[in-house]
Amino acid sequence: MKPFRSLRLRITLLCAVLLTLCCVALAVTNNLSAIQMADNITAVPLLRAQSDGESYQSAVPMLPLEIDRVVQQEQLSFHTRSLLTTISILVAGLLLIHLLVGRMLSPLNELSAQIQARTPCDLDKPISIPASGDEVAQLAQSFNAMSRRLGEAFLMQRSFSQNAAHEFRTPLAVLKTRIGLFRKKHDFAPQATEEYLSILEGEVDRLSSMVDSLLKLTNLEQVPREDRIGLDELVQQAAGDMAALAQKKHTSIVVAASRGTVTGSRELLRRALFNLAENAVKYGPEGGQVQLSASLEGETAIITVADQGPGIPQELRERVFEPFFRVDSARSRQSGGTGLGLALVRAIAELHGGSASVEEAPMGGVRFTLKIPVVTSK
Structure with a gap:
């Protein structure tokens, strides 16, 4: 049997790895977007400053407006790309987690299907234990142990019922036989009657003793x-x-x-x-x-x-x-x-x-x- 490997730990590590990959992907895309935005801003053409009065006065006020417009456009583009990238990466990560966790839990689904297929006739039949060596394998082993104990209990119950029926049948048969003989002989002499009553009393005492013992077996838990x-x-x-x-x-x-x-x-x-x-x-x-x-x-x-x-x-x-x-x-x-x-x-x-x-x-x-x-x- 494989050594125990915690399913909880495996799912935790899997989610941690996937979340780490998502964070790394987000960081890389954001950095690339930021670099691209900076390059676009840097590529904006700047007007050369003129030395004469009129040209200088008409050219300088237009330069900041052009830069602000480009910056705003690049910021909007950056936020849009970041949002779309984040959504895409999260959707891909969640889908991947769903698929991988489903694959890891597939032995549990198979185990559940085997348990549901059990009937009272084959309840003691062991189910197959997955080779994962995790909680699912432990659950399968526990179910097999429980099924084995239930099978033993059912066997003991059947044996108890058969033995009890046999034990009760014996004194009842004696009582029935003696009553039949007594009725057939019509011998009501004191000695015969006393012998007959003595036999009946012994068999009744035996039945009472068995009933008393059975009641004690079933009521032990109630005794302080x-x-x-x-x-x-x-x-x-x-x-x-x-x-x-x-x-x-x-x-x-x-x-x-x-x-x-x-x-x-x-x-x-x-x-x-x-x-x-x-x-x-x-x-x-x-x-x-x-x-x-x-x-x-x-x-x-x-x-x-x-x-x-x-x-x-x-x-x-x-x-x-x-x-x-x-x-x-x-x-x-x-x-x-x-x-x-x-x-x-x-x-x-x-x-x-x-x-x-x-x-x-x-x-x-x-x-x-x-x-x-x-x-x-x-």
Whole structure:
């Protein structure tokens, strides 16, 4: 790619050169006209002075009048030529500037035509970048980058819609099937009715959980983010929230947190850490260990949750943050997951100006890491 050359500077230099040429042309023509006028005045014939009285008296008064008339004529001619020359040079200069600037801006017109020709079907198709290396080339590169991001967003939206439809279809299908069986069997015994209602209640709770998570994803911006939260407090709360589930699976939770505070939403950060800790306990082995840690590195708070679970393949580690994506669909549904927990974690981290990532844990399994600036943007 050619080095950047400012279009503004090029047009400025072009106008400066053209104006300089116009000024030089005007100066040359004016000087030539002045010289010609002086030559014409000098060429006026002067009458010789006579020594006798009558001839001298009749000849001398006529000489100044002749000179004044010639001077006035030459001045008028000079002004006329200067005015006509100035107009001609300015018209020629403006025409030349118009043509040259139009030629310099032709890549911008071509770029505009390419953008206008885009349709929703080929919006992510890159446009050709001109070889000028100026602002027009930068604009084309920015448009291509924007088109690429829009294409990725549209792809994620389609994937989200498909996954959401699939996730909602499953519990609805279960509900419809159970209602059909219940109606067909006409078994209204207390035990059968209780089992039926229990299944319906579980599927309805699952649908409610998905709807609740979706609402949280769409309303994150409205939550105030002005709380001062201690890192040790945040980690201890997450460990306390997981105490019952960890005890049920005989999982030990190890907490290590240094002193430090972050500014943000206490509710959202607690939700993010709860989701990570809940996944770690759910997908970890019976009698395993979950490590929660928090520390400060410069102006960034580092919060990690590590487990001893089955791990996540390298090629899927980025996709686990997509809504409704599951590494193991059957296992995730059995554990009651909605497929939105990690998407909510990343959304909360990015809302606070940070990031969320996952990597292989030293103790086996995976380690999720949240990086939150100490002073977050509002």
